[in-house]
Amino acid sequence: MIGLDIHEPQSLEEAFALLGDDESTARPMGGGTALMLMMKARLFKPSALVSLAKADPRFHGIHLSSDGKAFTIGAMTTFAALEHHDAIAKHLPVITQTMVTLANPRVRNVATIGGNLAHADPHLDLPPVWLSLDSSIRTIGPAGERIVPLADFFAGYYETNLLPGELIMQVHVPVSPGWRRRYVKITTRSAHDWPAVGIALGLQMQAELCTDVRIVLSAATDRPLRLEAAESILRGQKLTPGRIADAAQATGDIHIESDSRGSADYKAHLLKVHLARALQDLSE
Amino acid sequence: MSNQRIVNFTLNGEKSTAIVRGGETLVELLQNKFDLKGARESCGQGLCGCCTVLVNGSAVAGCLMLAWFVDGADVQTIEGLANGNNLDPVQEAFIEAGAFQCGFCTSGFILMTKKLLSEHPDPSDEEIRHYLIGNLCRCSAYPEIIEAVHLAAAKMRVLARA
Numbered sequence: 001m002i003g004l005d006i007h008e009p010q011s012l013e014e015a016f017a018l019l020g021d022d023e024s025t026a027r028p029m030g031g032g033t034a035l036m037l038m039m040k041a042r043l044f045k046p047s048a049l050v051s052l053a054k055a056d057p058r059f060h061g062i063h064l065s066s067d068g069k070a071f072t073i074g075a076m077t078t079f080a081a082l083e084h085h086d087a088i089a090k091h092l093p094v095i096t097q098t099m100v101t102l103a104n105p106r107v108r109n110v111a112t113i114g115g116n117l118a119h120a121d122p123h124l125d126l127p128p129v130w131l132s133l134d135s136s137i138r139t140i141g142p143a144g145e146r147i148v149p150l151a152d153f154f155a156g157y158y159e160t161n162l163l164p165g166e167l168i169m170q171v172h173v174p175v176s177p178g179w180r181r182r183y184v185k186i187t188t189r190s191a192h193d194w195p196a197v198g199i200a201l202g203l204q205m206q207a208e209l210c211t212d213v214r215i216v217l218s219a220a221t222d223r224p225l226r227l228e229a230a231e232s233i234l235r236g237q238k239l240t241p242g243r244i245a246d247a248a249q250a251t252g253d254i255h256i257e258s259d260s261r262g263s264a265d266y267k268a269h270l271l272k273v274h275l276a277r278a279l280q281d282l283s284e
Numbered sequence: 285m286s287n288q289r290i291v292n293f294t295l296n297g298e299k300s301t302a303i304v305r306g307g308e309t310l311v312e313l314l315q316n317k318f319d320l321k322g323a324r325e326s327c328g329q330g331l332c333g334c335c336t337v338l339v340n341g342s343a344v345a346g347c348l349m350l351a352w353f354v355d356g357a358d359v360q361t362i363e364g365l366a367n368g369n370n371l372d373p374v375q376e377a378f379i380e381a382g383a384f385q386c387g388f389c390t391s392g393f394i395l396m397t398k399k400l401l402s403e404h405p406d407p408s409d410e411e412i413r414h415y416l417i418g419n420l421c422r423c424s425a426y427p428e429i430i431e432a433v434h435l436a437a438a439k440m441r442v443l444a445r446a
């Protein structure tokens with residue numbers, strides 16, 4: 001990696017100038033964990049890394065709005081900072097629960113949530129959870145700021161809909177009192193491996209009735225995928241074993257891709273079994 | 285020049301300076317410029333823990349961290365753990381429990397155990413397994429390592445009371 005330039009811009013203007021246009025191979029850097037892996041594997045060789053650590057204070061911090069309805073989380077927030085945050089544990093326990101299944105303490109001390117989203121590897125664990133929470137992203141670029149619903153953010157394997165030069169600045173996460181949530185991470189090699197299948201679930205129940213539901217699948221298609229067919233079988237219904245089985249069965253049409261952690265058939269099977277189990281558990 | 289810089293940092297308590305290149309990792313810096321061989325690259329992918337270094341008190345993977353960013357930081361390696369000839373209680377515990385064969389993974393396990401015990405002074409087996417999930421021992425000394433962590437915890441409790 002000889003000849004790599006590193007910059008730590010002190011302002012956004014400086015960062016945009018260093019990142020350059022679409023043709024540039026300068027890359028923004030969060031924790032650098034994914035970038036280092038890709039550079040070491042010689043998958044690509046950036047001309048420069050531009051650390052976002054000092055570019056703007058809005059990339060940092062975890063804030064709950066004064067009305068308590070949403071979190072704004074800076075893109076440079078590390079996994080460890082989220083994992084050990086009291087208000088997150090209280091209002092978004094599914095995030096705390098997911099954190100401890102990711103990588104190991106050393107990676108969690110360094111990797112950032114912005115880098116995790118921008119990396120857009122469909123095997124990551126946090127993106128489906130953010131999506132199931134109806135999160136959105138605040139971006140900033142040379143042309144200004146945008147709010148992008150996470151549902152519109154991913155474009156495919158390692159591809160996002162960020163515009164040239166645009167950065168993820170913050171993640172907005174609504175707090176949803178009364179929802180029951182869970183992230184099911186199914187690994188086939190070791191407990192903390194990347195998932196063979198990930199299922200992020202949210203269930204809103206009123207007495208016996210499921211009034212609303214989110215099911216997001218990851219590690220199976222080219223991006224985290226909301227399972228709307230299964231959701232619509234459950235929404236407004238009593239979650240009887242039969243209905244749960246129908247919802248699980250409705251995942252059969254998804255075109256799942258094989259990878260080194262499981263064949264498409266195996267992943268489809270894991271999805272059916274674990275979705276039904278988790279729905280049963282959460283609805284009780 | 286932005287592909288080379290001077291970094292000033294504290295290394296095991298001593299003020300240190302080095303010239304680093306843009307792509308140089310923290311392990312390369314420690315090995316090549318300071319002759320510290322305790323943190324070493326094995327998997328090179330953040331998976332095994334052999335390259336563990338404490339930066340500003342946080343454990344990091346030295347194989348994935350760019351040396352560039354240690355400027356201004358406090359860096360601790362396994363070499364800084366003993367006080368002269370007096371070993372740290374965690375080091376003593378690993379020796380007494382026989383928690384290694386070849387020893388390649390040991391410096392990483394010991395530094396992670398220091399961090400573990402600072403967060404959980406009396407960890408359960410489950411907590412130990414969970415915290416050390418990203419440390420691999422190819423000699424498979426895992427049962428002895430868990431024993432060593434309990435032993436170190438006991439030693440540190442005795443010291444804390446003294």
Ligand SMILES: Cc1cc2nc3c(=O)[nH]c(=O)nc-3n(C[C@H](O)[C@H](O)[C@H](O)COP(=O)(O)OP(=O)(O)OC[C@H]3O[C@@H](n4cnc5c(N)ncnc54)[C@H](O)[C@@H]3O)c2cc1C
Nearest residue numbers: 030031032033034035103112114115116118124125168330
């Ligand atoms: C051993 C290991 C195991 C892991 N296991 C898991 C796991 O089980 N589950 C999981 O979810 N994750 C896991 N991860 C983490 C994950 O794979 C990524 O490495 C990590 O999330 C990337 O974060 P980063 O801040 O280091 O990103 P970086 O490496 O800094 O950046 C990644 C990409 O995002 C871009 N980027 C960074 N920040 C921004 C920004 N603010 N705006 C726009 N673009 C940006 C970069 O240019 C680059 O393209 C693991 C990592 C390692 C090393």
Ligand code: FES
Nearest residue numbers: 326328332333347
């Ligand atoms: S060498 Fe760094 S984690 Fe294995």
Ligand code: FES
Nearest residue numbers: 385387421422423
């Ligand atoms: S003692 Fe040999 S790798 Fe752990």
